[in-house]
Amino acid sequence: MKQFFILTMVLFAHLGILHAQKGDAILGQWINEKKDSKFEIYKTGDTYAGKVTWGKGSETKDVKNPDPKLRTREVIGLTILENFSFDGKDQWKGGTIYDPRQGKTYDCKMRLKNQNTLEVRGYLGVSLFGRTEIWTKIN
Numbered sequence: 189m190k191q192f193f194i195l196t197m198v199l200f201a202h203l204g205i206l207h208a209q210k211g212d213a214i215l216g217q218w219i220n221e222k223k224d225s226k227f228e229i230y231k232t233g234d235t236y237a238g239k240v241t242w243g244k245g246s247e248t249k250d251v252k253n254p255d256p257k258l259r260t261r262e263v264i265g266l267t268i269l270e271n272f273s274f275d276g277k278d279q280w281k282g283g284t285i286y287d288p289r290q291g292k293t294y295d296c297k298m299r300l301k302n303q304n305t306l307e308v309r310g311y312l313g314v315s316l317f318g319r320t321e322i323w324t325k326i327n
Contacts, residue, residue: 211274213300217241218323226326229269236280238269240288252291263288272298285310294318 214236218227226242240263250261272283278299285296285308294310295318301307304325311318 211236211276211280213303214280214298214306217326218306219326221322221324227268227323234273236269236272236274236283237267239267240264247289250288250291252288254291269296272296 212231214229215231216229218229219225220227224244225240227238228241229236229238243263248263249259250263250266251259253259266286266288268286268288270284272280274280280298283296284293286293287310294312296308296310297315298309299307306323306325307320308323309315309318309320
């Protein structure tokens with residue numbers, strides 16, 4: 189009986205490690221489909237977040253932010269993805285994405301199509317009403 193208990197504990201620990209490894213598949217550097225912005229997705233505790241690491245365009249400040257106090261902050265380094273949880277299968281849900289070009293925050297979910305392709309869907313309320321961008325992993 190003691191051996192069964194130990195074997196069961198080892199199995200559950202192993203499954204937890206596999207779950208974490210699969211969830212961590214989105215970690216790293218990504219570029220959007222327009223190839224005008226790069227992002228880094230990282231882990232903060234049990235959730236995932238992402239920030240802008242590079243971009244090209246005329247505006248470098250968060251000038252469209254609805255909070256006037258935040259309009260002078262730099263877009264590069266800005267956290268735009270927050271509070272994502274891995275669902276144990278193939279999606280990261282429950283987070284938000286901030287679009288500095290519009291100054292708006294949307295509900296968001298992400299799904300890996302394959303190890304180098306990430307679907308990022310921002311939406312208002314219901315996923316049906318939104319837009320999907322394809323990000324490509326930078327190796």
